[in-house]
Amino acid sequence: MFRSLLPRLREKSVAARRPASMADLMEDFWREPFGALPALFKDMEYPAVDVSEADGVVTVKAELPGLEPGDVELSVENDALVLRGEKKFADEEKKDDYHRIERSYGAFSRVIPLPGKVREAEAKARFDKGVLVVTLPRDAAEAARKITIES
Structure with missing residues (x-):
């Protein structure tokens, strides 16, 4: 669109590998409108978790496909659940020529803040x-206390 209107300006920005004007920014947007989205998700943590609480029990669900219970280590440290483990690359067939590998492999660690003290022994x-579904009963002694406001 703008390339035909401003060819010299576009050539300069292509050579410099950065936008030189607002026209270049618009050109880049129209060419690839969602090109910046992958950068938004690069800091997402692994594994993905859901944390909920009902009836005094905190439940943490973590997606860990392909792992076995022995591949994951759990602990409670400083009012947080710590998940550690390693997802190993299973390359059994040496003749496979991979063109793209998107599944993640390697060691991981995730610290999930808990909404209060829990009874670790239970x-x-x-x-x-x-x-992975982890259930952690809340510590009744540490439950939130209501404070009355005096007038």
Whole structure:
């Protein structure tokens, strides 16, 4: 669109590998409108988790497809659940020529803040179809207390 209107300016910015004007920014946007989106997601943590609480029990669900219970280590440290583990690359066939590998491999660690003190000794964890489910009972002594306001 703008390339035909401002060819010299566009040539300069292409040579410099950066936009030189607002016209270049618009050209880049129209060519690839969602090109900046991958940068928004680069800091997402692994594994993805859901944290919920009901009836005094905190439940953490973590997506860990392809892992076994022995591949994951759990601990509670400083009012946070710590998940550690390693997803190993299973390259059994040497003749495969990969063109693209998007699945992640390697060691991971995730610290999930808990919404209060929990009774660590009563915590339970289980795998269910690639999802790790950890249940942590809240400590009743540390429950939130209501403060009345005097007038």
